[in-house]
Amino acid sequence: MPSCDAIVIGGGINGLAAAGRLALSGAKVTLLETAPELGGMATLAHLCMGLDPRLEKSLALADHGLVWAERNVSSTALSPDGNHIVLKGAFAETVEGSLSAEDRRAWTSLRDTLLRNAALLAPFKAMPPPRLARDHGTPLLDLLRNGLALRRMGRDNLREFLRLMLINVADVLDDELADDRLKGLIAFDTVLGHHAGPRSPNSLLGLYHRISSEVNGQQGAIALPRGGVAAVIAALAGAVRARGVTIQTGARVKAITAEDDRVQSVTLESGEIFTTSLVVSALHPATTLLSLVGAPVLDTGVVRNVRNIKSRGSTAKLTLTLQGKPDFHGADLRSRLVIAPSVRAVEEAFNAVKYGAFSEAPVMELLLPQAFSTEPDLGRHTLSALVQFAPHDLRMGWVKGKPAFLKAIMKQLEHFAPGIGKQVIAADLLTPHDIAQHFGAPGGQWHHAELSVEQMLFLRPGVGLAQYATPVRGLYLASAAMHPGGGVNGSAGWNAAGHALAKGGAA
Numbered sequence: 001m002p003s004c005d006a007i008v009i010g011g012g013i014n015g016l017a018a019a020g021r022l023a024l025s026g027a028k029v030t031l032l033e034t035a036p037e038l039g040g041m042a043t044l045a046h047l048c049m050g051l052d053p054r055l056e057k058s059l060a061l062a063d064h065g066l067v068w069a070e071r072n073v074s075s076t077a078l079s080p081d082g083n084h085i086v087l088k089g090a091f092a093e094t095v096e097g098s099l100s101a102e103d104r105r106a107w108t109s110l111r112d113t114l115l116r117n118a119a120l121l122a123p124f125k126a127m128p129p130p131r132l133a134r135d136h137g138t139p140l141l142d143l144l145r146n147g148l149a150l151r152r153m154g155r156d157n158l159r160e161f162l163r164l165m166l167i168n169v170a171d172v173l174d175d176e177l178a179d180d181r182l183k184g185l186i187a188f189d190t191v192l193g194h195h196a197g198p199r200s201p202n203s204l205l206g207l208y209h210r211i212s213s214e215v216n217g218q219q220g221a222i223a224l225p226r227g228g229v230a231a232v233i234a235a236l237a238g239a240v241r242a243r244g245v246t247i248q249t250g251a252r253v254k255a256i257t258a259e260d261d262r263v264q265s266v267t268l269e270s271g272e273i274f275t276t277s278l279v280v281s282a283l284h285p286a287t288t289l290l291s292l293v294g295a296p297v298l299d300t301g302v303v304r305n306v307r308n309i310k311s312r313g314s315t316a317k318l319t320l321t322l323q324g325k326p327d328f329h330g331a332d333l334r335s336r337l338v339i340a341p342s343v344r345a346v347e348e349a350f351n352a353v354k355y356g357a358f359s360e361a362p363v364m365e366l367l368l369p370q371a372f373s374t375e376p377d378l379g380r381h382t383l384s385a386l387v388q389f390a391p392h393d394l395r396m397g398w399v400k401g402k403p404a405f406l407k408a409i410m411k412q413l414e415h416f417a418p419g420i421g422k423q424v425i426a427a428d429l430l431t432p433h434d435i436a437q438h439f440g441a442p443g444g445q446w447h448h449a450e451l452s453v454e455q456m457l458f459l460r461p462g463v464g465l466a467q468y469a470t471p472v473r474g475l476y477l478a479s480a481a482m483h484p485g486g487g488v489n490g491s492a493g494w495n496a497a498g499h500a501l502a503k504g505g506a507a
C-alpha cells in the first residue's frame with residue numbers, strides 16, 4: 001500500500017497549484033487525476049484573465065516553458081455593420097474607433113474608479129477569508145489593514161466605493177456612458193462565467209473579480225500564452241514534477257476514508273489504496289464531501305450546507321474548424337472578439353436561462369488562436385467561442401436542444417460574419433451539462449460554485465466551509481469553489497495548500 005505525506009485529488013489548475021505549494025514545503029506529494037490528461041476545465045479556457053503571481057514566481061513557470069504570445073490581448077466589440085471599437089492595453093486603457101469625446105472622457109474616469117476599487121479587493125484574494133465571528137490572527141488583521149486603506153481613500157472615494165460594491169453593472173454603465181458597444185462589452189465581461197445578467201443584484205462584483213487579477217504585473221490584463229492556456233498547465237505540471245510530485249493520470253478516486261474524523265486513506269476505482277494523513281481535494285466540495293467522504297460520515301448541518309451550494313453553470317464552449325479565415329466585417333482577428341451589442345442584449349440572453357432555455361441570440365467571446373501565431377496559414381482555422389447563456393438543465397432536454405442551440409449560435413455568428421456558416425468543417429459544442437459530466441463538476445459552473453455575493457469571502461462556498469478545512473481533520477478543499485474563485489489562476493489551490501501547511505497539515 002503506497003503512502004505519502006500528502007495526496008492531491010484533481011489535476012486541474014488548482015490541484016496542480018496546491019501540489020506545487022505542498023512540494024515546496026518539502027512534502028512527498030502524489031496527485032491523482034481521473035482523466036488521461038491534466039488541466040480539467042482549463043482545457044476549455046482560451047485566455048488567461050489573471051495568473052497568480054505567487055505560483056508563477058515560486059514555481060518558476062518561465063523555466064518550464066511558459067512564454068506569453070501576447071501580454072495584452074485587445075478586445076473588439078463587434079458591430080454587425082463593421083463599425084467596431086477596439087479596446088487596447090490592460091483593461092481598455094485606450095479605445096480605437098468611433099467613440100464620442102464625451103464617452104472617451106467618461107470611460108477614462110470610470111475605468112480609473114473601477115481599477116482603484118478592484119485593487120483594494122486584490123489583497124483578499126491571497127489570504128484565507130477571515131472568520132468574522134471567532135477568528136483571530138493574520139486574516140483578521142489583514143482585513144483591518146485593508147479597512148484602513150479604505151479609510152485613507154478619502155470620504156468621497158469611500159462613499160463611491162461602497163455604492164459601487166452593491167450596485168449592478170447595468171446601472172453604472174447607463175449612468176456613465178452612452179455607447180452601446182462599449183457598454184455591451186463591459187457588461188459581457190462582468191457576467192462571463194457567472195450565472196447572472198448585468199441587471200442582477202451586485203453584478204458589478206463579477207467585474208471586480210476579474211480586474212482585481214493581474215497577469216505579468218498588469219492589473220486587468222488578458223494574456224495569451226504561446227501554445228494557448230494548455231501551455232500554462234504544461235509548465236505547471238513540469239514545475240511540480242521537477243519538485244518531486246508524482247502525478248498519476250487515469251486515476252479515479254472512489255473514496256476518502258476517515259476514522260475518528262481524521263483522514264486515513266484514499267482509494268482509487270482500480271482498488272489501489274494510498275495511506276496518508278493529508279488530502280487536498282481540488283474537486284467540487286459536493287463531490288469531495290458527499291461522494292468521496294460520504295454523507296453518513298458528516299453532520300446533517302454540513303451535508304445541508306454542501307447541498308445548498310449554488311453551482312449553476314451557464315457558459316457553453318463551441319469549437320469550430322473553419323475553411324479559411326472568417327471575416328467579421330474587417331475586424332482584426334488578432335484580438336478577442338466579443339459579440340455583445342448592448343447591455344440589453346446581454347440581459348436578454350441571460351433571461352432565457354432563468355426559465356430553463358438557452359438564449360436564441362447568445363452573447364459570446366471568440367478567439368482565433370492562429371491569428372496570434374507565426375506559423376504559416378495552412379487554410380484551416382479554429383474558432384474558439386465561450387457562449388452565454390445556456391442552462392445545465394434544459395427544459396426541452398439537451399438531446400433535442402443541442403442542435404437547436406448550435407443553430408442559434410450559428411445564426412448569431414452569421415449576423416456578424418456573413419458566410420461563416422459555409423466555412424464550417426466541424427463543430428464541437430459542449431453545454432454546461434456536458435462540462436459537468438466531463439469534469440465531474442456539478443452544474444458545469446466556471447467557478448465550480450457560483451461567485452455571487454452570498455457565496456463570497458467568508459461565505460464561500462457555503463456556511464462553515466470557508467476556510468479550506470473540512471470537518472474531517474487532514475482534508476482540505478482547494479477547487480475553484482473555494483475563495484477567491486475560479487479562472488486559470490491557481491489562487492484557490494495555492495491558498496488551500498498554504499492554509500493546510502499553516503494548520504500543520506494533517507494535525
Ligand SMILES: Cc1cc2nc3c(=O)[nH]c(=O)nc-3n(C[C@H](O)[C@H](O)[C@H](O)COP(=O)(O)OP(=O)(O)OC[C@H]3O[C@@H](n4cnc5c(N)ncnc54)[C@H](O)[C@@H]3O)c2cc1C
Nearest residue numbers: 010012013014034040041042045046047253480486487488
Ligand atoms: C466553458 C468554460 C470556459 C472557460 N474559459 C476560461 C478562460 O478562458 N479563462 C479563464 O481564466 N478561465 C476560464 N474558465 C474557468 C476555468 O477553466 C476554471 O475556473 C478552472 O479551470 C477550474 O479549475 P479547478 O482546478 O478548480 O477545477 P477543474 O478544472 O474542474 O479540475 C478538477 C479536476 O479533477 C478531476 N477529477 C474529477 N473527479 C475526479 C476523481 N473522482 N478522481 C480524480 N480526479 C477527478 C477532473 O478531471 C479535473 O481535472 C472557463 C470555464 C468554462 C466552464
